[in-house]
Amino acid sequence: MALENHPMWRLPRHHLDTEDAHDHVHWVELFYDLIHVVIIFLLGNYLSDHLSFSGFLVFAGLFIAVWFAWADSSVFNSLYVSTDIKHRMIMCSQIVTAMVMAASIPHVHDKGWMFFAIAFAINRLIIAYLYHRTNRLGVEESKLATHVSRNFLVLSVLFAASAFLSAPYSYLLFGLGIFSIQMLYMMPKVGVLENQRFLPRLGHMSERFALLLLIVSGEGFFKLVITLSEKGIYKASPSVIVNFIFGGIAIFVLCWIYFDFVGNGKPKDNKKWTLVSWWLAHLVLMMSAVMIGVALAGEVKVGFLEPYPLKYGAIGCTGLAIYLLSLLWIQFNIEKRVAHRFATVKIRVFGVVLALVTLPILPHVPAIIGNLLWGTALISQIALPVTKAYFTLSEEEQAKTS
Structure with missing residues (x-):
């Protein structure tokens, strides 16, 4: 069997460009989900320890950020069937960023914030690289991968900058980045959802x-x-x-x-x-x-x-x-x-x-x-x-x- 026909060496493919794409979740994606068991548990602990309006707002903000980190990765894996060795190593590094985010949650009010924001920024940078890789390999001939990769690259810088600001400016900048992610998907005419190739499985x-x-x-x-x-x-x-x-x-x-x-x-x-x-x-x-x-x-x-x-x-x-x-x-x-x-x-x-x-x-x-x-x-x-x-x-x- 030629290497390119084996899942561990086959290049990523847009699911619209392959006839054998299926809807089942790959084990690597399931493993990425596994770390979110820990994150959700720690978020629940945070809410239990901060049962106030301000505590709920922090919990909600963290949950939304973590959910988007999970969802953006899931969207990429839904668009592009990726099972090769390099993709698995990239996903492994993304799991590590999620681990750091999880460990930062109990102390996110003080010294934990810097670790959370930097880990989140690297997580966004990895998403940018995944889309860039499909473009570099010639997997995506439209402007989709270039557009999304650029968006996440810019936003990763924004999230990283929020790690070094004092509150409340750090939270405001981070929140602006989260809001911008969704606007870059949804905005009329220029949003990624306007691209016909942006159709996950x-x-x-x-x-x-x-x-x-x-x-x-x-x-x-x-x-x-x-x-x-x-x-x-x-x-x-x-x-x-x-x-x-x-x-x-x-x-x-x-x-x-x-x-x-x-x-x-x-x-x-x-x-x-x-x-x-x-x-x-x-x-x-x-x-x-x-x-x-x-x-x-x-x-x-x-x-x-x-x-x-x-x-x-x-x-x-x-x-x-x-x-x-x-x-x-x-x-x-x-x-x-x-x-x-x-x-x-x-x-x-x-x-x-x-x-x-x-x-x-x-x-x-x-x-x-x-x-x-x-x-x-x-x-x-x-x-x-x-x-x-x-x-x-x-x-x-x-x-x-x-």
Whole structure:
């Protein structure tokens, strides 16, 4: 077999230029996702330790930055089928930058910021090089690779500069860079999305989104298990154990409603704003999933009769409302599936309203009542559609056979 036909020596190829491109995620991409397990866990810890409005803003900013670092790499790997040795080594270096970002998060307020910003800048520089490499190898004959490579090169300098400024100027410059990344994608006429070659493998990206959602949701399990293990499961009262189990079930249901109604769903068309909505809705969805995971750690801090910790309840109720709205947002932008007949706007709105109504009630009722209200908001999102689907489809089947 010629070397160029072997995956370890085959040059990167745009998926539109090859007939054997598939949507499955390569193991190198999965390994890159693996480091984000640690990052999401540390981001959740940060939010747990800074349950205030300012703490949430820092958490949200860090999450958005890390999510884009993951997403931009995923987009490149979706555009260009890259499996050769050099690409694997480049991805290895990108994983190292993600490791440094993760280790910087607990101290990002002070000396950790410089490490986070520099690692993020190098991560962007690596993306610039990946696109430059496709251009240099003659893989991409259009201006796509040149355009994107130049954008990320300039932005990497911007992010690096933010590492050496004092707050708040460092954060403002960094935030400007994050905003600029999206504008360089979306701007009319000059944005990268205007290039017809900028069309990732949508099935591949939907699979990446689904895998990351599992990672993000898994952070909630980490929080629950570690919080109880540190407390000592042998010290926990029966009510705390029940709350602990409820938290695990809630995380499972979060994944259930995602995969039944939008998981692995491709955008309904290739229009720019459909793709942008699909993209941004997943960002918001995953950030809200982390919020819920952090909030559920409060389950092992109280029994049935004490009020649920308000700060945990605030991010849990708000997070659930945002999660359900994001699901609806994604649902509007993907191909229709049978489940959409039963996951109606009214059901989603019911869950959102009940989650928000629960928030002001939490300080005044026992935790068991708060859990009942919040749990109803969540579990209704699968129980109502499934029940409705069962009776509707059964009636339709009877009508066909009669």
